Amino acid sequence: MNSKHLQVNIADVANQLFAGKAVSLTVPGSKGQMQILPNHEPLISTLKKGEVVVKDTDAQKHKFEIKGGLLEVANNSATVLVAEQF
Amino acid sequence: MASLKQLKEKRQSINKTRKVTRAMEAVSAVKMRKSQEMAISAKPYAEAALRILLNIADAESFIKNPLVSPMSSGKTGVLLITSDKGLAGSLNSAVLKKAQKVLSEIANSDVVAISLGRRGNDFFKRKGIEVSLYQENKNDEVTEEEMKTITEKILEIHLSGQTKEWFVIYTNFKSTFEQDPQILKLFPLSKESIQELINSIAPEKGKFSEPEKSYTPSSHTIEAETEKDVVSFLVPMLANIIIYHSLLESKASEHSARMVAMKNATDKAGEISHLLQLQFNKARQAAITREVSEITSGIEAMK
Secondary structure, three states, X not given: OOOOOEEEEEEOOOOEEEEEEEEEEEEEEOOEEEEEOOXXXXXXXXXXXXXXXXXXXXXXXXXEEEOOEEEEEEOOEEEEEEOOOO | OOOHHHHHHHHHHHHHHHHHHHHHHHHHHHHHHHHHHHHHHOHHHHHHHHHHHHHOOOOHHHHHOOOOOOOOOOEEEEEEEOOOOOOOOOHHHHHHHHHHHHHHOOOHHHEEEEEEOHHHHHHHHHHOOOEEEEEOOXXXXXXXXXXHHHHHHHHHHHHOOOEEEEEEEEEEEEEOOEEEEEEEEEEOOOHHHHHHHHHHHOXXXXXOOOOOXXXXXXXXXXXXXXXXXXXXXXXXXXXXXXXXXHHHHHHHHHHHHHXXXXXXXXXXXXXXXXXXXXXXXXXHHHHHHHHHHHHHHHHHHHO
């Protein structure tokens, strides 16, 4: 299953902040910044304070400041759960 | 038979009541919509968190987490979510009945109670159970922050080893006309209870319902050092989500129950008002007939 796009969902407890297709996703992982591209292997990681950047299919960048959170990548979709504390 | 004046006044007062109940119905309808929307916008987050947790539920650090591993002895914790105000049909009594059922099997001294909403608090008081934390359920726009006080209290009590299990008793919103009181086991957390939660998150019918989705668990790479972090991050967070979600469900239920109750009251008031109008007309007609016959008999007598 090869795909050019990555389904990205970013949500905090009350709202969905971003949902859509993206070319890349950059997150501040607790072990260092990382970039997720389409067809990434399944992964779960915690996130630290920093900036989440989503590059959508029109090469437009969406930025979100987070204080911490969790990242899950599976089946070509990435989910970022934003949380207040870590 | 009541006098004309009495009937008239009674009808007027019923009409006023009808206006009030109708206004309350409209207000509840708007509030219901809002709470439903809130519950829905919180859904993706809850779903994702549950899904992630489900995927790592077999990990060793998950099973060993103090919030997951079952405890053999301790008290039973109960978080009771009710509304602050009445006039919502059988909503609160249904929740309290459920609570009663749980509590009847446990001695009062073995209960650790937290109440969210005045009705629940009164219930505990009546039963003579000490309430560890009481929060009003007034605000319609609940924030996650407010929930944290409750979650933290529960975690504090549970982690100190006082309790062996925790239940959340709340009203599950199924549809505008159907709300179910429900008992949810919060701690100890298990794979089954997570699965159950995923299924219970979406309303069954109505605007926001969705067909049931199935999740295919896949094996994830978790960096060995962070696995523990992920678990110790997710489990307390999940508790917060569950409580937040139960509250949103209860809110939506409260408003729809009130809306339906007020609709019934409005309909009934209309009916009574109509009956009184008929009675009033009859009484007036009777009075007129009586007067006419008095006059005619007076004329007869004068002849």
